[in-house]
Each structure stands twice: as structure tokens, then as C-alpha cells.
Amino acid sequence: MSRYRYHLFLCTNERPSDHPRGSCLSRGAGPLLDIVKEEAVRAGAPGPFRSNRSGCLDACEDGPVLAVYPDGVYYRVTNREEIARVMKEHLVEGRVVPELQIPNPRPARPS
Ligand code: FES
Incomplete structure (x- = not known):
């Protein structure tokens, strides 16, 4: 059984600016975790x-x-409005937000 009803993970990984894959920090993830927390509370x-x-x-x-667990749904979020949608529609109303979902993240590598 999961310890949390919802456990969210916001990637804040950083890579050098010339890395071919880029990174979430370089795409603006830095200030988003505080917004996730605020909007989760606001949404109830x-x-x-x-x-x-x-x-x-x-x-x-x-x-x-x-990433929203235990559901294993990955979203691309860039601002407060998008985060608020995920908090309200996914966490409170229990439905995926298809406009923000990353539809086919890479398959997990075998361990
Ligand atoms: S750097 Fe965020 S998913 Fe890889």
C-alpha cells in the first residue's frame, strides 16, 4: 500500500547547456515546486x-x-495555470489532463 494518496515528483535535474537532451532546470523547473505545493493546497x-x-x-x-504517483502519469508543466489544472483535475477530480500529459515517455530501462 502506498504511503501517500498522491506523491508528486518534479524533476529539477540540471545538465550543461550544451547537453543534447537539455534538462528540466534549464526549461524552467526551478520555481515550480513551490507552485505545486501552493496549488495542491488551494485545490484541496x-x-x-x-x-x-x-x-x-x-x-x-x-x-x-x-510525475504523479501512484498513477504513474507524467505531465509537462511550465506555469501556475498548468499546475493548477493538474492539481484540480487529476488529484481532486481523478482524471488525467490529456493536454498536459506526456503521452509516451521513454520506456523504463531494465535494471
Ligand atoms: S532532466 Fe528532467 S526528465 Fe530528464
């Missing part, structure tokens, strides 16, 4: 709830990446 997201910074989630080209 069900708890227990937690949001954390993360390293690379392997969807770099589509970043900034916000």
Missing part, C-alpha cells in the same frame, strides 16, 4: 500528499516534468 488535494524534487525522470525533451 486529498492527503496524505507529498511533493518532492527529483533527479532525471527520463522524459527530458518534454520537460519540465511532473
Whole structure:
């Protein structure tokens, strides 16, 4: 059983500016975690709830990446309005936001 009803991971990985994949930090992820927390509270997201910074989630080209677990849905979020939509529609109303979803993140590498 999951410890949290929702556990969100915002990628804040940083790479050199000339890296071919870029990074979520260079795409503006830096200030977004505070907004995630604020908008989750504003929306009344069900708890227990937690949001954390993360390293690379392997969807770099589509970043900034916000992953919603336990559902395993990846979103590209760039501003408060988009984050507010994910908090309200996914966390509160329980439906994926297709306009913001990263549809086909790379398959996970075998361990
Ligand atoms: S750098 Fe954010 S998903 Fe890879």
C-alpha cells in the first residue's frame, strides 16, 4: 500500500547547456515546486500528499516534468495555470489532463 494518496515528483535535474537532451532546470523547473505545493493546497488535494524534487525522470525533451504517483502519469508543466489544472483535475477530480500529459515517455530501462 502506498504511503501517500498522491506523491508528486518534479524533476529539477540540471545538465550543461550544451547537453543534447537539455534538462528540466534549464526549461524552467526551478520555481515550480513551490507552485505545486501552493496549488495542491488551494485545490484541496486529498492527503496524505507529498511533493518532492527529483533527479532525471527520463522524459527530458518534454520537460519540465511532473510525475504523479501512484498513477504513474507524467505531465509537462511550465506555469501556475498548468499546475493548477493538474492539481484540480487529476488529484481532486481523478482524471488525467490529456493536454498536459506526456503521452509516451521513454520506456523504463531494465535494471
Ligand atoms: S532532466 Fe528532467 S526528465 Fe530528464
